[in-house]
Amino acid sequence: MLKEAQFYNKLKDKVVQCKLCPHFCVLNINEIGKCRIRKNNNGKLYSLSYGKPVSINIDPIEKKPLYHFLPKTFSFSIGMAGCNLSCGWCQNWNLSQKNAEEFDRDYVSPEDLIKHVLKSGCPSISYTYSEPLISYEYVFDVAKIAKKKGLKNILVTNGFINKESLEKIAGFIDAINIDLKSFNEKTYSNFCRAKLAPILETIRLVHKKRIHVEITTLIIPGLNDSSEELEKIAKFIASVDINIPWHISRFFPNYKMLNKEITHKETLEKAYKIGKKYLKYVYLGNV
Ligand code: SF4
Structure with a gap:
């Protein structure tokens, strides 16, 4: 099933621009x-991914990770194919770096999906695994139907x-975990084909909209683990709100970064100490 997209312009000669x-x-x-x-x-x-979740699981909400939202509950979690970034260290590249047509999946209407969520007893639905x-x-x-049924919507x-685009969906979203992968524009452009500034804007905007927000940073040896960069990340989060939880996550070699080492314990401890200088809640993940 193809669904016409929102947010695009029609240009000359049937060319379109996605916004x-x-x-x-x-x-x-x-x-x-x-x-x-x-x-x-x-x-x-x-x-191309409308109604085509390629991964469906029931996960502890702490796995998103969200530690300050509906703790100790399970979240009905779905993931679709594709991603607008292409990070060399992606831990979910089997979903994110593929297109919807590479997966042979039955169509699941929003109504049917919600029936499954309600049957599961989960109080929330998470859009996760790749970029939702x-x-x-x-x-x-x-998310619109979920909200009507009293379910919470979570974006990872x-x-x-x-x-x-974000403003239009924000009213339906209750909690969000945002990856802040680096505080260096070059890292975003060289390794992810993206830019840092719009991501910082997203964090500011969702906080302003009073959506519950937590931040995750995967610490990759030699890439984003300098004291200077970690300090910049922690300071930025604190400038938005010192109560935003920061999840510091351990890297394991994956995808195009099989030659990197696992993040050393000492590096994680250093990041934790830096985080605690500025923020109330800092957690280590993947350890
Ligand atoms: S990468 Fe972004 S702008 Fe390009 S088609 Fe996908 S969503 Fe649209």
Whole structure:
């Protein structure tokens, strides 16, 4: 099932420009965006992942990670294919670096998905594993019904989204975990094909909207583990709110970074100490 996308402009000669995320992809007929799941079909932009969750699990909410929102509950978790970033260390590259057509999945309507969530007894639904906001139309439709049924909606996102798109869905979102991968524009551009500034904007905006927010940083040896950079991350989070929990996560070699070492325990301890200088809640993950 193809669903016409929100947030795009029709240009000349059936070319379209997607405005969902800061890539602003310009697509000729039959071209697919950087996220792999938004396609120009004869002059209209379509989502290829609508109704196609490729991973469904019931997870402890702490696995998102969210430690300060509905603790000790389980969250009905779904993931769709694709991502608008391409981080070399991605821990979910089997989903994020593939397109929806590589997965042979049955269509699940938003209504049917919600029936499964209600049957599971989970009080929340998490849009997670890869980047959920590029599957905007499906997440939006599911989240709307979920809200009506009294379920909480949780996004686990890289935060690389345009303000207009985020503002439209914000009213349906109760909690969010945002990856702040680095505080260095070069790291974002060289390793993720993205930019830092829009992600900082997302963090500020969701906090302003009073959505519960927690931040995660995967600490990768030699890439984002200098005291200076960790200090910048912690200071930025504190500038938004010292009560925002910061999850410092241990890296394990994966995807294109199989030659890197696992994050040393001493590095994690250093990051924890730096975090605690500025923030009330700092947690170590993957240890
Ligand atoms: S959501 Fe996808 S198609 Fe749209 S601008 Fe971002 S990467 Fe490009």
